[in-house]
Amino acid sequence: MNKKRYYVTTPIYYVNDVPHIGHTCTTLVADVLARYHRQLGEEVFFLTGTDEHGQKIAEEAQKAKLSPIEFCDKIAPRFKEAWKNLNVSFDYFVRTTDDKHKKVVLELIEKIYENGDIYKDKYEGLYCVGCEKFLTESDLVDEKCPLHPPEKTVEQSEENWFFKLSKYVPKLIELIEDEKTNYIFPKGKRAEVLAKLKAGVRDTSISRANVEWGIPIPWDKSQTIYVWIDALINYYSACQFVEGKKDFWPADLHLLGKEILWFHTVIWQAMLLSAGIEIPKKTYIHSFYIIDGQKMSKSLGNVISPKQLTDKYGVDGARYLVASSFPTENDADVGIERFTEKYNADLANNLGNLVSRVAKLAEKNGVEVKKTEKIGFYPEVKKALDVSDSPKALSFIWVEKLSKLNAKLNKEKPWTLEEDKAKPALEGYIKEILEVAFNIRPFVPETAKKIEKVFTGKVKAAEILFPKI
Ligand code: MSP
16 A cells, blocks of 8 residues: 655754754754654655755864864764754754765756756855855845854855756746645745745856865866755755655655745755756745844854753653744744743643643542544644644644643542542543643654553553653
8 A cells, every 4th residue: 555655854954053942943843744744644754964065164164173074074963963862753864965965966957957057157246154145135234144244244256157047937936826836835935935036036156166165066177066056955865865765755845944945945946947856845934933032143142952951841841842832924932931931831730730630530540441442633733733833733732622621620620529420530531631642742752652651551640741840
């Protein structure tokens, strides 16, 4: 039997970064979706990795007095370890310095070149090394990149290879405007891309003349492939070289943050159209975290790391807090104090107390759980996860299920009932808790397992799931 396939990706993070809560939210929501689709019985390919070429990485390597590849090899495991520590179930971790990736990059670039979509021209303008991006008028604030220190914006004037991006603009507009083929979510982002496409688009440079740390252009070894072009191809290359994954292309979902929407929804799609490769089905663009009202930045010292979260809240505590605050359409303001309040209210009280109270009463009354009938996802959870909205899915479970169960328990007071009445009442609670456990598996897998174990067979009082902080 052919199982349904689901292929989800995260951006590949710049290898020199230290994993923070921004990277974490994208990776974690991708994990939630991967786990959700596996639970639906689908065959899943979940890809993440690191972006390792380009000027920025070369400069950082030099500062560390290492060759670029030594530098990358040394620090690439930081991301892998961070994700393992968060119980992220990625199937493959791609690195753009892998020869197998480079081979596919070359094949794809050659194809685009043979189609006549690449030509030489002069590039004159500004480049931001922090963004690894050619800046356009609309990117500039006071002639500089607003996202990085002023010295990162540099004048460039060089001969580059250009991709005929403008040629594909009408086709992209057509695809996006048709409900059936539109691939940009949520809606607001679609409108943003369309407006920009209609305002006119220039061809884009795809090579660098003075950056050695990259993949050489096959027909002109004096230039290397621009790091973004190399990086975008990872989504496709992994399917080509990871065993048994060829049929997963086109990707079902690219998940990413708003600052890199143009690369993913325009440049990447146009490259694929040019190469005659099917385009990904969906791209979901989320917003940003802000920390206690401020932009997260090293200089402000307000960067939250995933390690900090797991140390304080445990793995599932951290997963819950990130998944429930995932910035969907708007930026989300978060902070440690508010995370702690939410942890105590939602996890220690609403979920944890409910489980321990019901388990204790069930033990006292000798409740034995018979095999339950088949449980599925709540339609509301499905609907929310189909549009990558993890906060909506969780708030449904917490508000509509857990809070109501707690209220019912407090009103009904099964501890005051005689055993013959208490038993069936408790069985009712247990059935509902098991439904909740099933639905929270993608978010807090270990906790769901513990709950399912407590309510299997003869019920015994449960360990404390989330100690109060
Ligand atoms: N290397 C490129 C991506 C290439 S993909 C072919 C890159 N890397 S990055 O390390 O800068 O990671 C960017 C991604 O990290 C964002 O798109 C988003 O997923 C995540 N975030 C970084 N900061 C964030 C916030 N403050 N809030 C939420 N997510 C953010 O760009």
